Amino acid sequence: MQRITIDPIQRVADTLQLTNEQIHYLQRVLRLKPGDVFIAQDGQGEQWQSQLTEVLGRAQVLSVLTRPPRPVTLELVAALPKTGFDQVVRQATELGVTHIRPLLSERTLLKPSPKKLVRWQRIAQEASEQCERGYVPDIATPVEFTQWIRGKSGGKSIQVGNYFCVARVNSPGLLPCVQALLSDSPQQSIQVVIGPEGGWTPEEITDAIAHGYQATSLGSGILRATTASLTALAIISSVREQLL
Amino acid sequence: MQRITIDPIQRVADTLQLTNEQIHYLQRVLRLKPGDVFIAQDGQGEQWQSQLTEVLGRAQVLSVLTRPPRPVTLELVAALPKTGFDQVVRQATELGVTHIRPLLSERTLLKPSPKKLVRWQRIAQEASEQCERGYVPDIATPVEFTQWIRGKSGGKSIQVGNYFCVARVNSPGLLPCVQALLSDSPQQSIQVVIGPEGGWTPEEITDAIAHGYQATSLGSGILRATTASLTALAIISSVREQLL
Structure with missing residues (x-):
């Protein structure tokens, strides 16, 4: 309907x-x-x-109508790609994301106009209607990576469920990490952070790890930024679905 | 480079x-x-x-240069969506698909012109260059679902590694199926079949199962056809990556 x-x-x-x-x-x-x-x-x-x-x-x-169960928190934090973020918002909504936070990282090329946020919110709303989820994800105003990470509590210990995806670096795979986490606590909130075209700078990676993020890999292949977001969410949603 | x-x-x-x-x-x-x-x-x-x-x-x-290892066969068989198949070809190539077969199913709305095949082949080639895979997937000429399934050997027994994704039907998840399969034989070829907008007809599902396909689910959420293709490939590639 x-x-x-x-x-x-x-x-x-x-x-x-x-x-x-x-x-x-x-x-x-x-x-x-x-x-x-x-x-x-x-x-x-x-x-x-x-x-x-x-x-x-x-x-x-x-x-x-019956209220659908409130979805478990799944936040996509994504450095804005040059193009294709509309598609990311749409597909992320289909895959059950609850929060989307666009970042402006060192290598982000796009400087989005304020109109973009309204557009993304409309796309998320439409996607939520189409996929009958009943919940529309929150989309935050884009902020600089440095400002965003400064808002996090520091500390050497890994924050549970916070994954920072890196390419061309030897890190554990996102799939086994999420499976280990959710098999113990399937309702655990997850935040996954995806870089822009050209990837993160070494300083950004260091900074994220210093703030408790676990560096993870989406595989040995090279994915475009938009495909990386979708791949990460597909993995997390499938594992959650399997265990809930 | x-x-x-x-x-x-x-x-x-x-x-x-x-x-x-x-x-x-x-x-x-x-x-x-x-x-x-x-x-x-x-x-x-x-x-x-x-x-x-x-x-x-x-x-x-x-x-x-050193030859990259030949990728294990991963075939995407997808009923053509009304729009967005260019994107599917691009992202599927990034995710390591080796063969793409477009189908015209009962509910497929698109009747692609022969030019489309050339376009998809060019997109796959460009994506393969960008993601440095060294291999360009084969893209087959679109055929009717009935013609395609008739070319398969029948028989009640499930053909190993052949998955037929269905929506709104209670089937085992693709992730646990693929994990069970690949943990025994990580090099096993996989073929995954994805429906069009509006899904398969009941006859198509029966036909596929009669030809040895295992009906699988991508989760309780509703995914658009294009997102479903990528979700399936992201799951399979991540599991393979984890086990190889």
Whole structure:
């Protein structure tokens, strides 16, 4: 069934007050007519079976649907690639990511305009509707790598579930690391950090390890930055799925 | 170092006779000048360190590079999605696929023109150059699902390493299946089959199982067809990497 994401304040008693954009989407894109049924979600797990009415911009809530289980935290921290981040946001959402944090690292070439964040949020929302997850991932404002890492508590000890993917360096594979972690505690939050084209600088790698990140490898092959993000999330989601 | 793929017949003794397209690519796209060194590969594992000469269209072979190990067979059989197959070919090549077979299934909407095959082959070649694999995957001409499955030997017994991914059906996960298989024989060839938007028809699933395919799941979430292909390959490549 077709889905749209609404703001909870749009629900007034048993009616949904739709925005012009939502009306356009339901009628012109999804081709729904008065009387047709769809699912409205708030992106935080609430979802309602709803029906378009004859009154323009108003839908009737028919029933409250079961809340899907809240997903375990899976955060993708990715240095922005030059192109292709739209695709990363879409696919990451399908793979069940709960938080996306874009970084500007030393070798990041893109300086995104503030409009990009709005665009990524819309893409994440659409992907969440399509894949019926009921939850829309949070997307943070891009920050500099140095600023981001400074916000982390330092210390030599590895922070559980924090993985920093490096290429062309001899590090343990992400798959066995995640399997060892989740076989003990399948509900453990995971954060995975992926570099830009050209990789991390040696200083960035040192800095991440000094802040408790475990350096991990996605294999001996060379992956583009966008493929690396997807590969890491596919591995983590599959292991979690196997153990939950 | 920059790479291009050449036909072995372009190598005559210690010189490479380059095509106009290759000259354009080396000089205009990769910005190489006479004297600059690059790697020429034949896409089948042979690779030569080479140097552009002053003579237009000619390069000097400096040395024969070590052949990378021949990759173990990993075949992606994918019902063509409506859009996004270019991206699948690119990312599948990065993830080490050796064969790609596009299928036209019951619910496939795309009827690709013959030009598409040439385009996919060029994308695979470029991706192989970028990720320095030395091997370019074979891409087969798209065929109908029914024609393809008829070419398989039937029989009730499961063919080892043949996985048929299904959505919304209770099947064992691809990850544990591949781990069980490869932990016994890490060099085992694998073929993984992915459906189109809208999934397989019940008849197609029955047909595949009757031809020895093991039905497997990529998880409880709903993935678009393109994301499903990459998720499957990321899982298989990571397991193989872990065990080889």
